[in-house]
Amino acid sequence: MKKLLPIIIVFLFFSCVKKSKNASIELEVANTYLEKVDPPNWWVGFNNNRLQLLVKEDRITNYKVSIDYPGVYLKQVHTADSPNYLFLDLDIAKNTKPGKFDIIFKNDSITKKHTYELKRRSFDSNKLIGFDSSDAIYLITPDRFVNGDDTNDIIKELKEKQIDRSHNYKRHGGDIKGIIEHLDYIEKLGFTSIWPTPLLINDMPESSYHGYAITDYYEVDPRFGSLIDYKKLSFELRRRKMKLIMDQVVNHCGLNHWWMLDLPFKNWINHQENYENNKSNWNWETVITSNHRRTTNQDPYASEKDKSLNVDGWFVPQMPDLNQRNPYMATYLIQNSIWWIETLQLGGIRQDTYPYPDKEFMSNWAKAITTEYPNFTIVGEEWSYNPLLIGYWQQGAKNKDQYESNLKSTMDFAMQKNIVNALNEEESWDKGLIKMYEGLANDFHYAEPRDIMIFPDNHDMSRIFTQLKGDVVNTKMALSYMLVLPRIPQIYYGTEILMNDFEKPGDHGLIRSDFPGGWKEDTINAFIKKGLTPEQIDMQIFLSKILNYRKQSKAIQEGKTIHFAPFDGVYVLFRTYNNEVVVHIINKNKTAVTIDLNRFAEMNLKGRIFKNVISGERFIWNETMELKGKGSLLLTSIKE
Secondary structure, eight states: OTTTTHHHHHHHHHHHHHEEEEEEEEHHHHHHHEEEEEEOESSSSOSOEEEEEEEEOOOOGSOOOOOEBTEEEEEEEEESTTTTTEEEEEEEOOOOOOEEEEEEEOOOOEEEEEEEEEEOOOOOOOOOOOTTOOEEEEEOGGHHHHOOOOGGOTTTTSSSSBBOOOOOOOBBBOOOOHHHTTHHHHHTOOOEEEESSSOOOOSSSSOOOSOOOOOOOOOOTTTTOOOOHHHHHHHHHHHTTEEEEEEESSSSOOOOOOOGGGGSTTTTTTHHHHHHHSSGGGGGGOOOOOOOOOOGGTTTOOHHHHHHHHHSSBSSBBBBBOOOSSSHHHHHHHHHHHHHHHHHOOOOOETTTTTSSSSHHHHHHHHHHHHHHOOOOOOOOOOSSOOHHHHHTTTTTTOOOOOOOOOOEEEEEHHHHHHHHHSOOOBBBBBBBBHHHHHHHHGGGGGGGGGGOOOOOTTOOOOOHHHHOOHHHHHHHHHHHHHHEEEEEEETTGGGGGGOTTTTOOOOHHHHHTTTSSSTTSOTTTTBBBTTTTTHHHHHHHHHHHHHHHTTTTHHHEEEEEEEEEEEEEEEEEETTTTEEEEEEEEEOSOOOEEEEGGGGGGGGOOOEEEETTTTOEEEOOEEEEEOOEEEEEEEEOOO
């Protein structure tokens, strides 16, 4: 025994050392923190069972990866040009159960662990209904709407640290909580959906209140609130049977996006070499900006140079242009959109700067979304006054180049301009109301006019009241006409109280002015009509009556459209559905006129009783109608 004692002591010593080493390894594994894993979680039960994880961690390419979870298969591990990235291709079997599992990363001396979660889906994707022509959308710039939580106005860790409501391009403090607290107001006005401009983090040093310079595609800007707040906004809208539309940006990100310090691939962004060579002097002289020639997407004669400048050029120097032709970038962006749809149960996506990214990617992106959510709606921003370009991007278009966008809706800048011009111009054979009439006649070109979005203005253009030169009657005519068209209408916050940018027309900061009553110190409060002028209150009531009527009008939402060419300064449009008839009349004459109703005999309305949607007055359709002066008239048939 004495001879064995030294051997036993040595064995116990090394055993303890081994246990100690194992314990330290286990401790290291248990407390590993990886810099980034995107998407941060996923779900079981998608049609597409593939998932690609972006993993960001120092020297991660030196690690071997393994996963041991029933139904989850690691198919391939891709390295990047940077040693600090891996891209993991996973297959998730149809019968995989939701739960958490560990992704193990090992090299010769270190083991790291990341716990990943597959969640159970909380709704049937076939029952997720996107916005359509039955909806009316309220567009909000969140920083300028309501400051519901002043404790998050300044976040010391972020680069922009100033709140200054006197400055049009600094942050003012509006947030998600402010929107939630005023959903009753929005609902009572008659809106069924809201579209906030982007709520994701913009950690830029200045002028990023608008949200279009995203610096992390999976993080809510803490100055707007948290992911919990965003989810609550969606829940509160669904509780009211309203929809949340998310403003997304796949064309560009913010210059301070986290990956700009260490780009995964040499072609992650467009003109990357130029950027990396000029980081220390990045300005207008060094950036290769877009030529903004969006027609190069369709032009059969376009040069390759011009095509490249449109697709690859940077929107502005502070917004790097993403290269969607890189397959890893493409997958990242597609998965991000699906992640937000699933997380928030969205009612739609508005995609910024639609004609600027690679158009084949945009088709694949939209198709990937609608494959998972067949009744979902995406609207793309195509700022063009040419109906040919607007129609090109809508799914079902018979394009000569055979391009299929898979995009349900696009934005009708052409009709918006026609309406403004028609109301501002004096009447003649080729000016005035005829422009509205002929603008609507262009609907023959669209695959589905009813799915196109119409609007009086938005966050990038002068307020409609400004465009119409401060004419209240013209503004009412524009709004009432848009709201009865075979379209999806969008109204910008504050239109209901005649907000304007008279001081400096077209100035973005002024267009996006604070909504009165959204801050504790405001002396005017439009939410409760405190301090508003009689004209502002009248416009609130006018718009609300039309919107609330529109909510229950099948004729407006999906009915047949018939209009008659303008005559003597009067333009008449009808919407019909079964026995419901809606009549919209615009009269540009400054004095009373009498119109002959026999001109509209084909509508077969003689003897029908109509009600004025605004005033409630009744009218029997017979031989003539007196229009008392300039303005619009909205009539609805009464069941006999």
